[in-house]
Amino acid sequence: MNQYLPMPNYRRAWMPGGTYFFTINLLQRQRCDLLVHHIDHLRAVVRDVRMRHPFTIHGWVVLPDHIHCILSLPAGDSDFPLRWRLIKGSFSKMLPPSEHRSLTRQKRGERGIWQRRYWEHLIRDERDFNSHMDYIHINPVKHGLVPSVADWPYSTFHRLVKQGVYDKNWADSTFADTLGYED
Numbered sequence: 542m543n544q545y546l547p548m549p550n551y552r553r554a555w556m557p558g559g560t561y562f563f564t565i566n567l568l569q570r571q572r573c574d575l576l577v578h579h580i581d582h583l584r585a586v587v588r589d590v591r592m593r594h595p596f597t598i599h600g601w602v603v604l605p606d607h608i609h610c611i612l613s614l615p616a617g618d619s620d621f622p623l624r625w626r627l628i629k630g631s632f633s634k635m636l637p638p639s640e641h642r643s644l645t646r647q648k649r650g651e652r653g654i655w656q657r658r659y660w661e662h663l664i665r666d667e668r669d670f671n672s673h674m675d676y677i678h679i680n681p682v683k684h685g686l687v688p689s690v691a692d693w694p695y696s697t698f699h700r701l702v703k704q705g706v707y708d709k710n711w712a713d714s715t716f717a718d719t720l721g722y723e724d
Contacts, residue, residue, distance in 0.1 A: 611670065611677065690711060
């Protein structure tokens with residue numbers, strides 16, 4: 542058997558100035574509340590990266606062990622990997638090194654906080670955008686963290702209610718059951 546396996550071919554949609562949906566996961570997701578426990582660190586890191594490498598946040602939710610968001614990049618810019626590398630790396634540096642690290646991560650000098658990869662989806666049209674915005678904001682209810690979207694503090698939902706995009710009672714627990722989102 543060949544000991545050298547081919548490297549995976551991860552296909553990314555490179556659209557300068559594009560709008561993307563992302564899911565970013567912690568490496569150890571079981572019973573982990575790292576992101577909400579250190580929400581101030583995460584917010585500071587995102588602010589810093591946005592100042593140095595601008596992007597627009599349309600929707601964002603931070604759950605205990607993962608993040609969902611929709612971001613737009615400036616015209617002519619498609620370098621979302623740089624932004625995620627800076628966000629993940631800077632956040633990791635703010636935390637004391639107490640997590641378990643595999644031998645591979647130790648050899649590479651990597652922390653054991655984030656999954657290496659992330660899910661990214663290029664938003665195609667307004668319907669796709671709206672569907673992903675709803676998915677982002679319903680996620681705390683979907684995961685059983687709160688009965689109502691308005692009860693989750695780590696979300697752009699509150700800003701969007703103030704802007705009139707969502708009603709403050711959108712997606713209460715009864716409504717969420719009808720959306721058909723599955724884990």
